[in-house]
Amino acid sequence: MVAQHRRARRGQGELESQVLGALRAADGPVTAAWVRDRLGGDLAHTTVVTILTRLLAKDVVSRERRGRSFAWTPTADVARLAALRMRRLLDGERDREAVLASFVTALPPGDEQVLRALLETAEDTADRGGEDR
Numbered sequence: 001m002v003a004q005h006r007r008a009r010r011g012q013g014e015l016e017s018q019v020l021g022a023l024r025a026a027d028g029p030v031t032a033a034w035v036r037d038r039l040g041g042d043l044a045h046t047t048v049v050t051i052l053t054r055l056l057a058k059d060v061v062s063r064e065r066r067g068r069s070f071a072w073t074p075t076a077d078v079a080r081l082a083a084l085r086m087r088r089l090l091d092g093e094r095d096r097e098a099v100l101a102s103f104v105t106a107l108p109p110g111d112e113q114v115l116r117a118l119l120e121t122a123e124d125t126a127d128r129g130g131e132d133r
Contacts, residue, residue: 013081013082013085015043015047015051016051016054016055016081017078017081017082018039019035019039019048019051019052019055020055020060020061020074020076020077020078020081021078022035022038022039023035023061023072023073023074024074024077024078025038028073029064029066029071029072029073030071030072030073031066031069031070031071031072032045032048032049032052032069032070032072033045033048033069035048035052035072036048052070052072055081058081058084059075059076060074060075060076060080060081060084061073061074061075061076062075
């Protein structure tokens with residue numbers, strides 16, 4: 001069957017993370033063709049350009065004209081991209097408090113401690129007028 005030979009579809013956001021990861025591994029600005037080569041070449045060039053354009057709209061990459069194409073540079077890491085996805089999901093819910101409560105109660109103890117420490121740090125920074133930002 002033909003369907004058995006198809007490559008499994010990537011999860012939502014997985015390709016964006018892979019593209020951003022490839023950009024971060026580069027020594028400097030790179031083209032979409034370079035990114036495509038690093039990802040294995042099974043993607044259409046237009047797919048890579050579409051992903052890069054989406055990342056540009058999310059402000060996690062920048063681009064500069066280089067001849068007839070663009071050279072792309074990461075401006076954020078994969079963690080920032082994941083945080084943006086989380087924020088977008090949260091913004092789409094009506095009961096934010098319930099979503100956040102469910103998220104926190106489902107965290108393993110180690111992650112919960114990390115989150116508590118981050119919240120305390122953010123609160124301390126806000127109390128000092130944002131000095132550490």
